[in-house]
Amino acid sequence: MNPMNVLVVGSGGREHALAWKINQSPRVDKVFVAPGNAGTAVDAINVDLDQSDHPALIEFAKSNNVGLVVVGPEAPLVAGLVDDMQEAGLKVFGPSSAAAELEGSKVFCKNLLRSADIPTADYRTFRAADDAMRYIKDRYSDPSDPVNVVVKADGLAAGKGVVVCETRSEALEAIDRIGARKEFGAAGKELIIEERLTGPEVSVLAITDGETILTLPTAQDHKPANDGDTGPNTGGMGAYSPAPVLDEQTLAEVESGILVPVVHAMKRARRPFKGVLYAGLMLTPAGPKVLEFNVRFGDPECQPLLMRLQSDIVDVMEAVADGRLGELESLTFDPRPAICVVMASEGYPGSYEKGHTITGIDAADEMEDVKVFHAGTSLAGDASDGKQAIVNSGGRVLGVTAMGDTISAAKLQAYKAVSKIRWQGAWCRKDISDKALAVAITDRS
Structure with a gap:
């Protein structure tokens, strides 16, 4: 079996670990990482391509005899890089854009969990920050009442669009940041307020x-x-x-x-x-x-x-x-x-x-x-x-x-x-x- 070339898409610690492990396979000749970092420059071959530039990534994979593409981060998965690669006839490891919505939209995920009767925290979804604030004020009418909720942006926010709240003012501030001020951009087009679970x-x-x-x-x-x-x-x-x-x-x-x-x-x-x-x-x-x-x-x-x-x-x-x-x-x-x-x-x-x-x-x-x-x-x-x-x-x-x-x-x-x-x-x-x-x-x- 001829050795294959592999392209890893991404630039973080996960992508360095993937490139390092893939490079240990006796079946692999070259491992490319786009765009990579200083570590992947040692353990693989960096390619100066942005993970959002699907046509350039496809062209590179085709012209460099890439037998397998591995998409590391969530953003290109949600954006449909796997779909575009497959349509171009390339073999890809990763979910389609439709499947990646499980992470790309917390509202979609919570609704799927509820419909499949999979255990998760009770929740409410809101499109407007004003409605979410009204919900908190109605539920916790006394500002001094303890609050145990988590406020989440619907979309991708690099792991930061989640705020654990213990007071009413913290919850209102989180709603304002996510839903009104749009601190996390389009990720805040919808938001979720869910009960705060306890345990490890x-x-x-x-x-x-x-x-x-x-x-x-x-x-x-x-x-x-x-x-x-x-x-x-x-x-x-x-x-x-x-x-x-x-x-x-x-x-x-x-x-x-x-x-x-x-x-x-x-x-x-x-x-x-x-x-x-x-x-x-x-x-x-x-x-x-x-x-x-x-x-x-x-x-x-x-x-x-x-x-x-x-x-x-x-x-x-x-x-x-x-x-x-x-x-x-x-x-x-x-x-x-x-x-x-x-x-x-x-x-x-x-x-x-x-x-x-x-x-x-x-x-x-x-x-x-x-x-x-x-x-x-x-x-x-x-x-x-x-x-x-x-x-x-x-x-x-x-x-x-x-x-x-x-x-x-x-x-x-x-x-x-x-x-x-x-x-x-x-x-x-x-x-x-x-x-x-x-x-x-x-x-x-």
Whole structure:
């Protein structure tokens, strides 16, 4: 079998992890990443094409004998890149635009969950900010009453269009930001107000071709910016896998009561789902409930999952694209846990400065069982004399990922690697995976 070329679309930590893992396949010759970052420039070949330029991406794939296209982020999936690629005769891993609406519209997702009787929080949807504000004022007539709601923008908002509210003024402010001031642009054309669920959050990712479902090991993301899950929501400050808070019995409930029904519901809606189905769950006292669905690998959950994956990911992606996932054997994973610690720019998730030189990445990468995945990085300087520096170009900059025999060992290795990396204003949470250690202590007591 002749080696194939693969094109990964995207520029974040997820895309670096995908390119790195795809490049390990003996079936692959070249891995291209469009547009990529400073890390994919080392582990693959960067292509200076925007992920929104569908014709240019198609032309590149055709002229470079690309046998498989892997679309990483949600925005090009929702925008129909998979549909356009397939129409051009290319093999693509990822859901169609119609299927990607599961993430592209929270209103569509919630309505689908309700119609399929899949457990989720009670909710109301609103097109007008005034109506949503009136609902809050009527429901919480006394401004001092405690409020337990979550206000969400309907569309894509880079993980930030969700506001957890504990007071009436916070809820009204969130509605104003999303629905009136349109802080998240078109994502706020509709908004959802739902009950706030309580319990630990966990991510369950599955790969499906619309018929067969392969559930991946559990993972747990850390959305709030600061230690102890405080501060504003971010795109994710770290993750680890597996997540011991989700036992095998509960995982079986998630598969039978959430994953299987949503795949069937999408098929009935004539939006068959192919790709990565990501369930963000809350483990409530009444059982697991869906917070959201994403239609791609989570970032940063992708990084520890792919560190642990031992199967050839290209075989899996091709089987999904061809609709023959049921022919594959189950996937194999390293039994050791993996932890990803996100290093961010000063000021993130608010405004931040770019262009600061990063040092120490090579030293961290040389450590045993460590891989530094780049997210918001780029190369600066003159390429002709080889003196290009790696600089920060985004809010979430690096995903320092490590494995160990135990969660504690993996955490220690990850933070040792973090300590080797420097740039002006760099910071990270210090408690990634502590939730897993707390579960282990509870289990022993």
